[in-house]
Amino acid sequence: MGAAIALGERGRGLTAPNPNVGCVIVRDGRIVGRGWTQGGGRPHAEAMALADAGALARGAHAYVTLEPCCHLSPRGPxxxxxxxxxxxxxxxxxxxxPDPRMRGEGVLRLEAAGIRVANGLHHEPASRSMAGFLTRIRAGRPYITLKLATSLDGGIALASGESHWITGPEARAHTHLExxxxxxxxxxRGTLDADSPRLDVRLEGLEQRSPHRLVLTRHQAPPGxxxxxxxxxxxxLTGINDLxxxxxxxxxxxFLRSDLVDRLMLYRAPILIGEGKSGLGDIGLGSLADAHGRWRIAESHVLGIDRLEVYERVREGC
Ligand SMILES: NC(=O)c1ccc[n+]([C@@H]2O[C@H](COP(=O)([O-])OP(=O)(O)OC[C@H]3O[C@@H](n4cnc5c(N)ncnc54)[C@H](OP(=O)(O)O)[C@@H]3O)[C@@H](O)[C@H]2O)c1
Known part of the structure; x- marks a missing residue:
């Protein structure tokens, strides 16, 4: 299932509004088929893996990161x-x-055909990998990550406005991957005016994967x-799993004041800025007690001379 999740990751950012599913088919202890949801959401991971396995799929064990679909679609079986x-x-x-069209029927259809089904294997990493799709279905909005590159003392720019660059090339490349x-x-809009950011992906081979660009403003957005x-x-927003x-x-x-941030990616550079621009404005806290218990650390990495810490919002029932 770990391999299936890794395959599903290849589709993240390309499959919306569909989920980025991965599938591995194993026969006699060997992987005979691999698949992941293709760009635009079709073909699905299982269809790809079955085509890869061919006749070897008979009698084999399929590992799928999301319950197989059972609804008819004009776009595929x-x-x-x-x-x-x-x-x-x-x-x-x-x-x-969690798609309301499903209600567990995918599993029921498999069981009705005599297939043994096991649920819940690697539930947590699979949920993380498909958090965009799951949040869109459950909450009616994308999964939202807030990225900040700060100094050790939480600054994002000098008082003069200079902010290029806080972090080093490894951390910046990591942001492009994200x-x-x-x-x-x-x-x-302030960042757009100050930095004219391109917000594209400048990693060799991934240039085509630059995401759609939005600007938060109460005014009209510039062209593009x-x-x-x-x-x-x-x-x-429609058709967006990850923002x-x-x-x-x-x-x-x-976004924090509206409690719409699900994940924080904090890149921290070994520099001090002192008086300058701090990473965040008013997030609407009433007391220090309100600040506690909201975030749990999910990952920590060293990237060149910088450090990345990833935190997830702690929400009831999650
Ligand atoms: N180190 C980093 O990670 C990093 C990342 C990004 C930016 N920066 C730096 O941060 C600085 C810019 O930050 P900033 O705080 O001045 O500007 P900002 O957050 O980029 O933009 C502020 C603008 O966003 C719009 N806005 C804010 N809240 C809104 C709301 N609730 N509803 C609708 N629109 C809303 C408003 O635009 P309108 O006035 O048009 O309505 C507001 O003027 C720059 O120096 C930039 O270099 C650093």
Missing amino acids: ACADLLVEAGIAEVSVAIPD RARCDSILVG WESLAAPEGVFA LVEGGASAGAA
Whole structure:
């Protein structure tokens, strides 16, 4: 299932509004088929893996990161039917599909055909990998990551406004990789005016994966940008699983005030800025007690001379 999740990661940022599913088919202890959801959301991972396995799929074990679909679509067959037709003997599923059309029917269809099904294998990493799709279905908005590159003392720019560059090339390349995994990217109008950021992906081989660009502004957006008039505008965005917010201080704070940030990516450089621009404006805290218990650390990495810490919002029931 770990290999299936890794395959699914290849589609992240390309499959919306569909999920980035991965699938591995194993027979006699060997992987005979691999697949992941293709750009635009079709073909699905199971269809790709079954085509890869061919006749070797008969009697094999399929590992799928999301419950196979069972609804008819003009864009392709239902994956549960494909698995049955291919003669798969056993299916392991990481997470049930929260799509209201499903209601567990994908698994029921497999079981009705005599396929053994195991649920919940690697549930947590699979949920993380498909957090965009899951959040869109459950909350009606994209999964939102706020990225900040700060000094050790939390500064994002000098008092003069100079902010290029806080972090080193490894951390900046990592940000570009994260951009490639998102469907849309947003900055505040202040950042757009100050930095004229391109917000594209400048990694060899991934240039085509530059996400759609949004600017948070109460005014009209310049050509080439779509405007979002308030953070709550994310509920009206369609076809976006993952949104990356790249600052600045007011835009990031506005998303936090509305409790719309699911993940923080904090790149911290070994420099001090002192009096300058701090990473965040008013996030609407009433007391210090309100600040505690909201974030849990999920990852920590050293990137060149910088450090990346990733935090996830602690939400009830999650
Ligand atoms: N180190 C980093 O990671 C990093 C990242 C990004 C930026 N920066 C730096 O941060 C600085 C810019 O930050 P900033 O705080 O001045 O500007 P900002 O956050 O980029 O943009 C502020 C603008 O966003 C819009 N906005 C904010 N809250 C809003 C809301 N609730 N609803 C609708 N629109 C809203 C407003 O635009 P309108 O006035 O048009 O309505 C506001 O003027 C620059 O120096 C930049 O270099 C650093």
